[in-house]
Amino acid sequence: MILKFAQLLFGGPVKNSLNGFEFASYTKVEDLIEDLDFSTIVCVDGALADRKGNEEILLALKKLRQAKYGYITPVFFADSLNNLNLFVDGAEMSAEEMLRKGSRIYTNLKGINLGKNCEETDLRLLTFFYSRGQSYRALPKLFPHTDAIYEYPEISLLLQSNLTIDLVSNASWELQSKEKENNGGSSLLKMLSLTSQGLIEKGKLIERIRLCPHCQSGYLNYIDRCTLCGSIDFEKRKMIHCFTCSHIAPQEEFKEGMRLACPKCNSILRHIGTDYDRPVESYLCNSCNERFIEPEVYAECLNCRKKSLPENLIVRQIYEYRLSEKGERAVKMGQIDFKIELFDEQQNMLMPYFCHISDWLLKMRQRYLDAEFSLIYLNIKGLKMIEENVGRECLVNIVQELAERIRSMVRFTDLTTNSSEDTFWILLPRTSAQGGDILAARLMELEKLIMIDEKSIARIECHSVQIPKEYVGKENATMLFINQYEAARRE
Numbered sequence: 001m002i003l004k005f006a007q008l009l010f011g012g013p014v015k016n017s018l019n020g021f022e023f024a025s026y027t028k029v030e031d032l033i034e035d036l037d038f039s040t041i042v043c044v045d046g047a048l049a050d051r052k053g054n055e056e057i058l059l060a061l062k063k064l065r066q067a068k069y070g071y072i073t074p075v076f077f078a079d080s081l082n083n084l085n086l087f088v089d090g091a092e093m094s095a096e097e098m099l100r101k102g103s104r105i106y107t108n109l110k111g112i113n114l115g116k117n118c119e120e121t122d123l124r125l126l127t128f129f130y131s132r133g134q135s136y137r138a139l140p141k142l143f144p145h146t147d148a149i150y151e152y153p154e155i156s157l158l159l160q161s162n163l164t165i166d167l168v169s170n171a172s173w174e175l176q177s178k179e180k181e182n183n184g185g186s187s188l189l190k191m192l193s194l195t196s197q198g199l200i201e202k203g204k205l206i207e208r209i210r211l212c213p214h215c216q217s218g219y220l221n222y223i224d225r226c227t228l229c230g231s232i233d234f235e236k237r238k239m240i241h242c243f244t245c246s247h248i249a250p251q252e253e254f255k256e257g258m259r260l261a262c263p264k265c266n267s268i269l270r271h272i273g274t275d276y277d278r279p280v281e282s283y284l285c286n287s288c289n290e291r292f293i294e295p296e297v298y299a300e301c302l303n304c305r306k307k308s309l310p311e312n313l314i315v316r317q318i319y320e321y322r323l324s325e326k327g328e329r330a331v332k333m334g335q336i337d338f339k340i341e342l343f344d345e346q347q348n349m350l351m352p353y354f355c356h357i358s359d360w361l362l363k364m365r366q367r368y369l370d371a372e373f374s375l376i377y378l379n380i381k382g383l384k385m386i387e388e389n390v391g392r393e394c395l396v397n398i399v400q401e402l403a404e405r406i407r408s409m410v411r412f413t414d415l416t417t418n419s420s421e422d423t424f425w426i427l428l429p430r431t432s433a434q435g436g437d438i439l440a441a442r443l444m445e446l447e448k449l450i451m452i453d454e455k456s457i458a459r460i461e462c463h464s465v466q467i468p469k470e471y472v473g474k475e476n477a478t479m480l481f482i483n484q485y486e487a488a489r490r491e
């Protein structure tokens with residue numbers, strides 16, 4: 001493969017790291033994009049070190065990553081550009097190094113239909129992951145002034161992201177507030193969505209942040225207050241507990257010259273442990289005089305001003321991400337198979353295990369009258385059509401919402417499995433037929449969630465079922481029952 005260098009010049013002094021190699025020079029990214037193909041290595045040179053210079057480069061990178069060929073193009077900076085380095089494949093490298101790294105990227109992409117994969121955002125992202133090799137990890141970077149607080153710089157470029165140079169250089173509020181127009185969404189939310197589809201996988205956990213449950217802002221002020229009256233006016237005080245009369249008060253009130261004397265019963269307190277001790281309550285409210293061990297803490301959102309208890313804040317784990325096997329398959333096939341995942345990995349088990357446990361419960365039911373259990377059959381039809389009408393991104397959101405609602409209805413001890421792409425089974429231990437019917441009816445109601453318009457209708461079919469007596473004693477009774485049950489529905 002013959003690779004070619006393209007030098008993208010800005011107005012500053014040029015380092016010319018490509019000397020000795022053949023290259024074409026451009027001063028406009030649009031011209032470079034015209035000439036771009038799947039053999040170009042871009043080297044950005046002549047960067048102006050000021051804000052405007054950096055802004056021009058960020059804009060040029062965004063344009064490049066939106067271009068048909070530019071989404072996987074190896075890009076390097078001749079000089080280090082601090083915060084911007086995270087957006088490209090390297091900085092301050094020799095031409096040989098750039099060539100080596102660039103050629104590895106193109107080698108990785110052999111056999112991939114890059115023209116086709118560029119047509120869809122998710123596939124572009126996955127192809128980018130794929131092109132950077134197996135050991136590639138999308139790394140989160142803290143940008144404190146962005147909505148999501150963390151972004152994945154390289155990925156954000158592919159998303160038409162709203163990252164501006166001021167956000168990237170952690171500049172102040174005023175500078176960023178006016179620039180919010182072309183919002184391609186946060187790369188962090190995109191990572192979450194791709195993970196929920198199994199297309200990428202979590203790597204190392206990097207950070208954990210807490211967000212306001214009302215507006216998802218991360219700008220929180222933690223306030224502690226008196227557990228009784230809610231006042232924030234309290235102090236940490238050294239307390240003394242008089243053994244003679246059980247009076248508890250701040251140490252100052254016991255002071256009598258050099259001695260300690262109880263202000264209530266006048267006992268002289270000489271020995272700690274015999275005459276007095278220090279109680280664990282060490283905070284004293286100046287408003288209501290209540291003593292307490294720990295103040296109550298709540299978080300006030302500096303954005304929407306709503307107050308939340310810490311346990312109600314949204315906890316978001318910030319991970320590194322890598323391409324999954326499923327994602328790799330999507331890149332190679334040039335299409336993403338969307339599978340509905342209604343249940344958590346922890347609860348969802350493979351069909352044979354599910355059936356095994358159900359068989360065991362069946363035997364238990366035979367022996368003990370109160371060992372009843374129910375199965376729920378859940379089938380969702382028509383999602384393919386919704387996808388065609390409203391696009392996959394929207395479908396993914398619908399299914400995520402659906403999954404969340406279903407998970408909230410299912411108990412932790414209930415087990416789930418899927419027998420096919422659109423058919424799920426739930427096993428409800430210690431649940432009567434009647435209890436099963438109630439849950440089934442509630443699940444049916446979720447159908448409203450997946451009605452988009454008259455053209456895009458999906459159907460949820462849901463029944464509570466009991467494995468009939470005649471199956472008891474048969475080998476693989478549950479599997480047999482499920483197969484026959486589903487076959488009867490298909491007819």
Ligand SMILES: [Zn+2]
Nearest residue numbers: 242245262265
């Ligand atoms: Zn006393």
Ligand SMILES: [Zn+2]
Nearest residue numbers: 226229285288
């Ligand atoms: Zn108080």
Ligand SMILES: [Zn+2]
Nearest residue numbers: 212215301304
């Ligand atoms: Zn808020």
